[in-house]
Amino acid sequence: MSPYVMLLYLLSAVMFIVGLKKLSSPATARNGNRIAAIGMLLAIVATLVFGQIMSWTGIIAAMITGSLIGGLFAKKVKMTDMPQMVALLNGFGGGASALVAAAEFLRYLNEGSSVPVNVGISIQLSVLIGAVTFSGSLIAFGKLQELVTGRAVTYPFQKTVNALLLLTMLFLMVTLVLNPDQSNLFYAMVGLSLLLGVLSVVPIGGADMPVVISLLNSYSGLAAAMTGFVINNHGLIISGALVGASGIILTNIMCKGMNRSLANVLFGAFGSTSSAGAVGPGASGSGDQVAKQVSVEDAATMLAFARNVIVVPGYGLAVAQAQHDVREMAELIEAKGGTVKYAIHPVAGRMPGHMNVLLAEANVPYDLLRDMDEINPEFERCDVALVIGANDVVNPDARSNTSSPLYGMPILDVDKAQHVIVMKRSMNPGFAGVENPLFFNDNTSMLFGSAKDSVMKLVSEIKDL
Amino acid sequence: MIEELVVLLVIFVLAMFIGFEVITKVPPTLHTPLMSGSNAISGIAIIGAILVSRTGDSTIPTVLGFVAVAFAMINVVGGFMVTDRMLEMFKRKPEERK
Numbered sequence: 001m002s003p004y005v006m007l008l009y010l011l012s013a014v015m016f017i018v019g020l021k022k023l024s025s026p027a028t029a030r031n032g033n034r035i036a037a038i039g040m041l042l043a044i045v046a047t048l049v050f051g052q053i054m055s056w057t058g059i060i061a062a063m064i065t066g067s068l069i070g071g072l073f074a075k076k077v078k079m080t081d082m083p084q085m086v087a088l089l090n091g092f093g094g095g096a097s098a099l100v101a102a103a104e105f106l107r108y109l110n111e112g113s114s115v116p117v118n119v120g121i122s123i124q125l126s127v128l129i130g131a132v133t134f135s136g137s138l139i140a141f142g143k144l145q146e147l148v149t150g151r152a153v154t155y156p157f158q159k160t161v162n163a164l165l166l167l168t169m170l171f172l173m174v175t176l177v178l179n180p181d182q183s184n185l186f187y188a189m190v191g192l193s194l195l196l197g198v199l200s201v202v203p204i205g206g207a208d209m210p211v212v213i214s215l216l217n218s219y220s221g222l223a224a225a226m227t228g229f230v231i232n233n234h235g236l237i238i239s240g241a242l243v244g245a246s247g248i249i250l251t252n253i254m255c256k257g258m259n260r261s262l263a264n265v266l267f268g269a270f271g272s273t274s275s276a277g278a279v280g281p282g283a284s285g286s287g288d289q290v291a292k293q294v295s296v297e298d299a300a301t302m303l304a305f306a307r308n309v310i311v312v313p314g315y316g317l318a319v320a321q322a323q324h325d326v327r328e329m330a331e332l333i334e335a336k337g338g339t340v341k342y343a344i345h346p347v348a349g350r351m352p353g354h355m356n357v358l359l360a361e362a363n364v365p366y367d368l369l370r371d372m373d374e375i376n377p378e379f380e381r382c383d384v385a386l387v388i389g390a391n392d393v394v395n396p397d398a399r400s401n402t403s404s405p406l407y408g409m410p411i412l413d414v415d416k417a418q419h420v421i422v423m424k425r426s427m428n429p430g431f432a433g434v435e436n437p438l439f440f441n442d443n444t445s446m447l448f449g450s451a452k453d454s455v456m457k458l459v460s461e462i463k464d465l
Numbered sequence: 466m467i468e469e470l471v472v473l474l475v476i477f478v479l480a481m482f483i484g485f486e487v488i489t490k491v492p493p494t495l496h497t498p499l500m501s502g503s504n505a506i507s508g509i510a511i512i513g514a515i516l517v518s519r520t521g522d523s524t525i526p527t528v529l530g531f532v533a534v535a536f537a538m539i540n541v542v543g544g545f546m547v548t549d550r551m552l553e554m555f556k557r558k559p560e561e562r563k
Contacts, residue, residue, distance in 0.1 A: 009512070016506050017483060017487060019502070020487045020488060020499075020502070020503070020506075021487050023491045023495050023498065023502065024492065026492075026494060026552070026555040026557075027557070029495055029498060029552045030549065030552040030553060030555075032502075033498070033502050033545060033548045033552055034549070036505070036506060037505070037545040037549075040506070040508070040509065040541055040545070043509060043511075043512055044511055044515070047511075047512045048515065051515055051516055052519060054521050055519075055520065058518060058521050058527070058531045059518055059521070062531040062532070062534035062535040063535070063538050066534065066536065066537065066539045067538050067542045069535075069543070070538060070539040070540065070541065070542030070543030070544070070546070071542050071546055073547070074543045074547035074550060075546070077547060082501070082547075082551075085501070085543075085547060086500050086501055086504060089501065089504045089505075089539070089540050089543055090504060092508075092536040092537070092539045092543075093504060093507040093510065093540045095533075095536045096508070096510040096511070096536035096540065097513070097533075099514070099529045099533035099536065100510055100513035100514050100517050100529075100530065100533050103517045103525075103526040103533065104513075104517055104526070106526045106529070107524075110524060110525075110526065116466050117466070118469065118470040214500070217500055217503065220504065221506075221507045223507075223510070224508075224510045225477055225480075227510050227513045228477075228513075229470070229473050229477075230513070231513050231516060231517075232469065232473070233512060233513065234473075234476055235509060235512060236509050236512060237476050237477050238476060238477075239506050239507065240509065240510075241476075241477050241480035241481045241483075241484055242480060242483065242484040242487070242488075242503065242506060243484075243503045243506050243507040244481065244484065245482075245483075245484025245485045245488055246484060246500070246503040247503070249485065250496060250500065253493070253496075344494075351496075351497060351500065352493070352497060352499075352500060353493055353494060353495060353498070353499070353500075354497050356493070356494040356495070356497065357554070360554040360555045361554050363554075365557055365558035365559075366494055366555045366556065366557065367557055371492070371493050371494075
């Protein structure tokens with residue numbers, strides 16, 4: 001590859017970095033994404049022009065096919081389905097990297113030339129990470145799309161099976177690096193990598209998918225970087241490393257938001273049949289406590305005359321598709337002189353930042369969306385906190401009750417607000433099966449019913465006031 | 466051979482650090498677009514895919530390369546387009562203070 005082309009790749013890597021930097025504010029983000037896209041275009045065109053392409057038909061046909069499929073996905077996908085979309089894209093990215101490494105390996109074998117050790121190591125790692133990303137992402141997609149059971153699937157000797165699998169693969173990799181001329185072993189290696197991807201995602205419950213998608217995001221970057229090692233290309237290494245870093249940071253944020261270690265998410269099988277069926281010790285003890293109910297009329301009056309309202313949206317809100325109605329309600333409250341902000345917990349949606357996108361889609365201005373750390377001190381000064389379809393992320397036990405399974409999880413301090421209105425279908429405990437003492441507080445009132453229905457009723461009540 | 470590997474490793478490690486620095490500054494509000502956008506960037510594997518299939522013959526490596534080109538292109542086009550679609554929705558509150 002000529003040094004000039006390498007310079008062009010460097011330029012596109014710089015454009016990726018600048019593009020990501022511009023993602024630091026919603027005001028510049030769209031431009032940043034365009035800069036990154038132009039960087040990609042530059043890299044592709046440079047490769048096509050200087051890559052000594054001997055035959056165009058196949059490459060152009062593949063590019064058009066990929067563009068059409070990708071474009072169709074991007075246009076059609078619903079914002080609630082964004083986690084699936086990202087999982088699928090992760091999979092294709094990882095798959096592409098693995099395929100390139102595999103093709104490179106087979107080309108060495110076809111030409112009968114020996115594979116240098118450094119290239120051999122890179123090829124094996126690239127195939128391993130890429131294939132795991134590919135099959136793991138497809139399973140994650142299946143779980144999110146509910147094609148595969150969302151439950152954590154466990155089977156006996158799971159850890160032993162995985163350990164044996166890893167050992168076998170390690171052995172195969174070392175053998176193939178030292179003695180590459182064995183295509184059968186290589187195919188076995190590819191097969192086992194795909195199997196590993198499936199086996200590592202299958203035992204993870206649906207609620208932990210945000211962590212898994214973030215991790216697979218990181219893998220897809222690392223796979224691209226490894227491919228860069230294989231074909232000795234700086235552009236791939238830099239870009240892949242950027243994505244790898246991004247995925248690691250997001251994985252970390254998601255784990256912190258759920259108060260779980262990565263190891264616990266990956267191997268803990270949280271939300272499997274056995275643990276979801278278990279009821280926390282607090283549940284039976286607090287059975288005699290009664291939660292206060294509030295009528296739609298009273299709730300509407302409280303909201304209409306409140307000066308500071310904080311809405312706490314949970315995924316239940318998105319499932320009910322009530323975002324637009326919430327925005328309409330917020331505008332009514334603002335018209336009456338109040339302010340409305342939105343408190344977004346890191347794991348409010350099904351992937352990092354998901355809830356923000358869903359609210360942005362409903363035309364909620366982004367300057368009203370607040371992170372947990374930013375909004376928590378404001379609850380004390382808030383007249384009404386309106387919790388819609390959220391449960392565990394507002395459970396005060398996480399702060400104070402050391403025996404609670406949620407203990408230590410960062411939460412939104414809604415209980416510090418003057419009044420708390422919790423909109424919920426019923427008193428059923430949330431996903432973790434943990435009782436929420438917030439519901440029994442003196443300053444808490446429950447508004448039962450489906451989120452969309454209740455918010456619509458609130459809107460018409462506030463209008464009439 | 467080892468020198469080559471070391472140079473590549475240096476680039477990789479430094480790029481990781483740049484990644485950490487740049488991405489910690491992305492606010493949680495934009496984490497979904499960050500994921501889809503960075504995803505599109507990992508489609509840079511397209512370069513490798515094009516190079517590995519440049520002979521255009523019908524050997525297995527080349528055919529794998531074609532599939533890789535299509536996969537990477539799905540990633541690139543889908544990733545950037547969906548990110549743009551999302552970022553378009555992020556709007557400030559209109560200034561209408563009296």
